Amino acid sequence: xxxxxxxxxxxxxxxxxxxxxxxxxxxxxxxxxxxxxxxxxxxxxxxxxxxxxxxxxxxxxxxxxxxxxxxxxxxxxxxxxxxxxxxxxxxxxxxxxxxxxxxxxxxxxxxxxxxxxxxxxxxxxxxxxxxxxxxxxxxxxxxxxxxxxxxxxxxxxxxxxxxxxxxxxxxxxxxxxxxxxxxxxxxxxxxxxxxxxxxxxxxxxxxxxxxxxxxxxxxxxxxxxxxxxxxxxxxxxxxxxxxxxxxxxxxxxxxxxxxxxxxxxxxxxxxxxxxxxxxxxxxxxxxxxxxxxxxxxxxxxxxxxxxxxxxxxxxxxxxx
Amino acid sequence: xxxxxxxxxxxxxxxxxxxxxxxxxxxxxxxxxxxxxxxxxxxxxxxxxxxxxxxxxxxxxxxxxxxxxxxxxxxxxxxxxxxxxxxxxxxxxxxxxxxxxxxxxxxxxxxxxxxxxxxxxxxxxxxxxxxxxxxxxxxxxxxxxxxxxxxxxxxxxxxxxxxxxxxxxxxxxxxxxxxxxxxxxxxxxxxxxxxxxxxxxxxxxxxxxxxxxxxxxxxxxxxxxxxxxxxxxxxxxxxxxxxxxxxxxxxxxxxxxxxxxxxxxxxxxxxxxxxxxxxxxxxxxxxxxxxxxxxxxxxxxxxxxxxxxxxxxxxxxxxxxxxxxxxxxxxxxxxxxxxxxxxxxxxxxxxxxxxxxxxxxxxxxxxxxxxxxxxxxxxxxxxxxxxxxxxxxxxxxxxxxxxxxxxxxxxxxxx
Numbered sequence: 250x251x252x253x254x255x256x257x258x259x260x261x262x263x264x265x266x267x268x269x270x271x272x273x274x275x276x277x278x279x280x281x282x283x284x285x286x287x288x289x290x291x292x293x294x295x296x297x298x299x300x301x302x303x304x305x306x307x308x309x310x311x312x313x314x315x316x317x318x319x320x321x322x323x324x325x326x327x328x329x330x331x332x333x334x335x336x337x338x339x340x341x342x343x344x345x346x347x348x349x350x351x352x353x354x355x356x357x358x359x360x361x362x363x364x365x366x367x368x369x370x371x372x373x374x375x376x377x378x379x380x381x382x383x384x385x386x387x388x389x390x391x392x393x394x395x396x397x398x399x400x401x402x403x404x405x406x407x408x409x410x411x412x413x414x415x416x417x418x419x420x421x422x423x424x425x426x427x428x429x430x431x432x433x434x435x436x437x438x439x440x441x442x443x444x445x446x447x448x449x450x451x452x453x454x455x456x457x458x459x460x461x462x463x464x465x466x467x468x469x470x471x472x473x474x475x476x477x478x479x480x481x482x483x484x485x486x487x488x489x490x491x492x493x494x495x496x497x498x499x500x501x502x503x504x505x506x507x508x509x510x511x512x513x514x515x516x517x518x519x520x521x522x523x524x525x526x527x528x529x530x531x532x533x534x535x536x537x538x539x540x541x542x543x544x545x546x547x548x549x550x551x552x553x554x555x556x557x558x559x560x561x562x563x564x565x566x567x568x569x
Numbered sequence: 570x571x572x573x574x575x576x577x578x579x580x581x582x583x584x585x586x587x588x589x590x591x592x593x594x595x596x597x598x599x600x601x602x603x604x605x606x607x608x609x610x611x612x613x614x615x616x617x618x619x620x621x622x623x624x625x626x627x628x629x630x631x632x633x634x635x636x637x638x639x640x641x642x643x644x645x646x647x648x649x650x651x652x653x654x655x656x657x658x659x660x661x662x663x664x665x666x667x668x669x670x671x672x673x674x675x676x677x678x679x680x681x682x683x684x685x686x687x688x689x690x691x692x693x694x695x696x697x698x699x700x701x702x703x704x705x706x707x708x709x710x711x712x713x714x715x716x717x718x719x720x721x722x723x724x725x726x727x728x729x730x731x732x733x734x735x736x737x738x739x740x741x742x743x744x745x746x747x748x749x750x751x752x753x754x755x756x757x758x759x760x761x762x763x764x765x766x767x768x769x770x771x772x773x774x775x776x777x778x779x780x781x782x783x784x785x786x787x788x789x790x791x792x793x794x795x796x797x798x799x800x801x802x803x804x805x806x807x808x809x810x811x812x813x814x815x816x817x818x819x820x821x822x823x824x825x826x827x828x829x830x831x832x833x834x835x836x837x838x839x840x841x842x843x844x845x846x847x848x849x850x851x852x853x854x855x856x857x858x859x860x861x862x863x864x865x866x867x868x869x870x871x872x873x874x875x876x877x878x879x880x881x882x883x884x885x886x887x888x889x890x891x892x893x894x895x896x897x898x899x900x901x902x903x904x905x906x907x908x909x910x911x912x913x914x915x916x917x918x919x920x921x922x923x924x925x926x927x928x929x930x931x932x933x934x935x936x937x938x939x940x941x942x943x944x945x946x947x948x949x950x951x952x953x954x955x956x957x958x959x960x961x962x963x964x965x966x967x968x969x970x971x972x973x974x975x976x977x978x979x980x981x982x983x984x
Contacts, residue, residue, distance in 0.1 A: 269655070273659060320680070385743065476651065477651075478677060519660075
């Protein structure tokens with residue numbers, strides 16, 4: 250329950266921000282945060298760094314695009330209350346399949362295999378025209394209208410994003426305390442012992458990936474509504490690395506790190522070009538990310554935690 | 570728990586501190602979107618120079634209103650172009666957007682422009698056909714041509730002057746090469762030529778051997794619509810495999826960097842025709858003047874304006890001319906300004922008269938060039954034909970042209 254309170258400052262944003270800040274900065278940060286949360290979850294509780302989270306989000310996004318309203322002549326339109334569960338199921342399934350493929354891999358090998366899956370999916374979407382419309386992808390994707398109001402209107406959209414973010418955080422925190430969640434952490438710490446007491450590890454690992462797919466999928470749906478389009482670019486190496494960067498700079502140890510990292514990333518990504526010679530703004534982004542990683546090995550979340558505990562030793566505050 | 574809450578509050582507060590102060594109401598803000606990262610960075614930078622040149626030529630102001638240029642970068646993906654445009658509109662409050670650079674980005678901004686009727690979009694150098702031809706947007710203007718217009722003259726030149734009857738096509742698999750192939754085939758097929766086989770390759774492909782050996786042996790030439798490294802890779806592999814058919818180039822296939830690169834395939838390129846709206850060393854008086862202005866303004870730029878500087882310049886120049894006509898008046902959702910843009914006529918750097926058709930797409934000049942060997946043994950492109958007043962229907966009846974359907978891998982076809 251508590252963890253969702255982390256998002257409280259985000260809920261105050263609509264009172265003083267214009268549409269640009271509301272959707273383009275805070276909304277986008279939360280969406281990327283949800284997708285990065287799925288990576289943080291795998292890294293923190295299964296001990297695996299996955300590069301396939303943008304792919305799982307992309308599966309949900311492409312499902313929404315194919316079965317929803319779009320302006321390219323591909324797909325068939327279905328009502329959104331059918332499409333949304335379908336997209337979540339597809340994303341969860343894609344997570345499970347990726348988990349099944351990567352179940353025996355650890356460390357650098359898990360990174361390689363999930364990266365390979367992500368890149369394969371990228372080329373698949375780029376070259377398949379019947380279902381993914383190739384290079385061009387889908388455009389004109391619209392969020393559903395409820396009671397005459399489009400969910401893509403800035404305020405309703407932002408509130409929806411906040412709600413989904415809070416739910417995802419709650420899910421993650423509830424899930425890790427469940428018997429399955431505890432088993433996942435046991436597999437992370439001592440897979441051989443888990444096997445020795447008679448629990449097969451494969452279903453545990455696969456369900457962890459499937460859960461990550463579920464979280465990434467909810468971010469993927471919001472992302473496709475935010476962008477109003479999806480193409481192979483949306484699942485390419487760029488987004489794959491962005492998600493990793495967000496998770497790492499936020500901190501891989503705590504789910505909330507994903508959202509902190511996402512906000513820092515979006516601010517940098519949007520405004521770096523205003524601060525520095527425009528030929529070099531990517532250098533600035535790179536240097537800041539480098540500084541964060543060097544100065545805060547546990548990410549911004551870990552850094553803030555250690556600062557605050559150093560300066561404010563009063564026990565009452567640390568207990569809240 | 571509490572500590573983390575604080576962190577976020579602090580982060581949010583910091584972020585909010587960055588809210589931009591509104592600029593003075595007199596300024597006219599022009600947002601520019603170009604690709605300033607990745608493989609296109611140097612070319613995208615030249616697009617920005619085009620806008621800066623147009624603004625500098627106007628003295629940085631229109632009817633006493635200062636012009637402020639705000640630059641955003643995209644990375645060739647439609648998503649990034651849309652994000653850049655949203656930032657320019659919602660955060661920086663620009664009145665006019667000039668950009669983007671590449672085809673799919675243009676389609677995305679065309680769609681976006683419908684959501685922002687108070688902002689006028691002027692296309693940069695993106696050249697997808699449907700940006701203006703189908704589903705056009707009232708506030709999206711293109712003072713330039715599309716990829717098909719850029720090939721006008723080549724098809725008939727290949728058939729009538731070079732005597733090619735059968736041509737195979739090798740092109741990248743996305744919207745811009747589709748449009749280029751359409752521009753070539755429309756003329757070539759109408760003149761009586763046939764295209765028995767088209768090969769579509771993923772962008773960035775390294776290995777072309779399967780295509781090289783599949784090219785029918787009875788074709789007279791190969792039309793290659795690949796860009797940059799793809800073109801070098803294909804031409805090298807084709808040459809090494811003993812391929813000896815003459816080459817016909819797309820608008821970005823045979824640029825100076827390919828002619829300056831090393832390799833035996835270069836000999837095969839001598840005499841190869843290509844279509845392009847921009848020839849760096851064209852000797853028209855207006856182009857010489859434009860080049861002098863460009864090199865004077867940007868001593869660090871290229872030795873002559875690229876296709877990107879040329880097209881961004883034309884859009885920014887058009888915006889400034891229209892602004893001058895209405896004395897910088899952008900009130901009433903820019904109605905007067907847009908009317909001025911719609912009726913605008915001006916002399917382009919290539920010596921033609923730029924004006925718009927009813928879809929707000931430019932009626933442009935196009936060049937047919939051919940590769941020739943200079944006395945010192947280096948290769949260059951020279952103009953063999955200038956085609957004036959090329960419209961988007963390529964001279965056909967607009968309704969009949971539209972009825973042929975959207976361009977794709979299989980459309981047009983004349984096997």
